[in-house]
Amino acid sequence: MPRAGLTPAAVTRLALELLDESGSESLTLKNVAARAGVATPSLYKHVQSIDHLKDLMAITVLDEAAAEIGAAVMGRSGREALEAFLTAYRGYALRLPHRWSLIEHPASADPAVEAAATRLVEVAYAVVRGFGLADDGLIDAVRTLRAAVTGFIALEQGGGFQLGRDPGESFRYLVSILAAGLAAG
Structure with missing residues (x-):
């Protein structure tokens, strides 16, 4: 079951915050998951891949x-x-x-x-x-x-x-x- 409050839009927002703070080199699913307080596999309930997340960010x-x-x-x-x-x-x-x-x-x-x-x-x-x-x-x-x-x-x-x-x-x-x-x- 997806974490309460975690949605594709929320994951995108967290990824953009990470991007703003640390640049594109820091943009990994592992780092976004850590920011969200979930394990990396949990993100796949909200985004299909890092490329999908980058599309949502764009x-x-x-x-x-x-x-x-x-x-x-x-x-x-x-x-x-x-x-x-x-x-x-x-x-x-x-x-x-x-x-x-x-x-x-x-x-x-x-x-x-x-x-x-x-x-x-x-x-x-x-x-x-x-x-x-x-x-x-x-x-x-x-x-x-x-x-x-x-x-x-x-x-x-x-x-x-x-x-x-x-x-x-x-x-x-x-x-x-x-x-x-x-x-x-």
């Missing part, structure tokens, strides 16, 4: 990010929406760097993970539509936004910005360049 994180970033852009358009999108995206990554890795690298064939990723990408589509883009231009713009912000975050988190200038200033420059490009597009 869905949770993608939905969390889509809600947060979507709220930041709500009611805005054009450059204001773009700036809100990029700032919220970076803010999420800076605040929760290990979760951010699940956003850009969900690595799953699970349709539920794909659907969650699509919900986040739809926020980006809403932003670029405000620049009057259509069809293939929308796809190119969303890919460009994601590549730019993901690259910036990866460099920032990886210590790639060693020059004396504040990365926040460089980020504002990135926003300006992207806004100008989208406006010209």
